[in-house]
Amino acid sequence: MSASQYETSDRTSASTFQLPGLDSTQTLYASCALAVLLFTLITVLARRKSKSTRNSVLFVGAPDAGKTAILSSLAFHQQLPTHASLQTNSSLITLPNVKKPVQVVDIPGHPRIRVQYRDYFNDAKAIVFVVDASTVSRNGAAVAEHLHQILHSFMSISPSQSSPALIILAHKSDLLASTTSSSSTPADQMAINRVRTILERELEKRRQSQAGGMGIESLGGDEGDHTEVSGLECSAVGGSVFRFSDWEGGEVTFLGTSISRTGEKVQDEKANNIGGLEGFQQWLSDLY
Numbered sequence: 001m002s003a004s005q006y007e008t009s010d011r012t013s014a015s016t017f018q019l020p021g022l023d024s025t026q027t028l029y030a031s032c033a034l035a036v037l038l039f040t041l042i043t044v045l046a047r048r049k050s051k052s053t054r055n056s057v058l059f060v061g062a063p064d065a066g067k068t069a070i071l072s073s074l075a076f077h078q079q080l081p082t083h084a085s086l087q088t089n090s091s092l093i094t095l096p097n098v099k100k101p102v103q104v105v106d107i108p109g110h111p112r113i114r115v116q117y118r119d120y121f122n123d124a125k126a127i128v129f130v131v132d133a134s135t136v137s138r139n140g141a142a143v144a145e146h147l148h149q150i151l152h153s154f155m156s157i158s159p160s161q162s163s164p165a166l167i168i169l170a171h172k173s174d175l176l177a178s179t180t181s182s183s184s185t186p187a188d189q190m191a192i193n194r195v196r197t198i199l200e201r202e203l204e205k206r207r208q209s210q211a212g213g214m215g216i217e218s219l220g221g222d223e224g225d226h227t228e229v230s231g232l233e234c235s236a237v238g239g240s241v242f243r244f245s246d247w248e249g250g251e252v253t254f255l256g257t258s259i260s261r262t263g264e265k266v267q268d269e270k271a272n273n274i275g276g277l278e279g280f281q282q283w284l285s286d287l288y
């Protein structure tokens, strides 16, 4: 091959990597700048997408806790007669000072159905765990098992993803009012204290069983009996017992709630407030 032939082929291959009007160094810089721009664009779009996916509110909790009753109070401003739900309910609710309606998904508490919360977990902006404060002393272990499943899901969220907010409603506080009428503590606060204390005790039992390698009751659904169940990790500062305030999965809010009896109009039209659920409505509004 002659020297002139080499020259021609060199020029041809060089020209394929050059942008018109730029030499090879400038072409390299331009390509790098373009790559950085594309990367930034993709990252921004991906972040926006992951932020925008968390929009709904998820109601979970034991059967008969009051989830559907709360949902119908918020959605229809009236407590409709309810019965054990056998399928997931979904409704749009309006919140004070929030422009767009918010979707609420109510997962039945039946052990076989409750695992369906996982299908909605990644879209949830808030997880609302409803507890019947009037019966929790009797069924605390079962309620804690259910809550453990939820806490486990929180701890499984990857660090790059945002977590939903978690609130535990100490519900049916009206049923404590008669038993606590002589006490100076308001019924809502009494309900919170009771629910928090019982759940912390029951979750601590589960934590100890795990640590002792004794195995604990199943977390339900298709997870079966896990030997390495986690989700109850607490910061070392808090000492050795389970405390919601030390839980590593995030902040846990407690609120006492109740709703009026069947058929009563429960909305204060002017304030758009619903008796016994105002604090909860406000908490939701603050999220949106």
Ligand SMILES: Nc1nc2c(ncn2[C@@H]2O[C@H](COP(=O)(O)OP(=O)(O)OP(=O)(O)O)[C@@H](O)[C@H]2O)c(=O)[nH]1
Pocket (backbone or CB within 6 Å): 061, 062, 063, 064, 065, 066, 067, 068, 069, 070, 082, 083, 084, 085, 086, 107, 108, 109, 110, 130, 171, 172, 173, 174, 175, 257, 258, 259, 260
């Ligand atoms: N006293 C009182 N009763 C309530 C309150 N909230 C709900 N209830 C009653 O509790 C019962 C159960 O309520 P539901 O809303 O059906 O319970 P749920 O959590 O949806 O139960 P599942 O669908 O089985 O998971 C109903 O009879 C309600 O009227 C409350 O604040 N106070």
Ligand SMILES: [Mg+2]
Pocket (backbone or CB within 6 Å): 067, 068, 069, 082, 083, 084, 085, 106, 108, 109
């Ligand atoms: Mg229901």
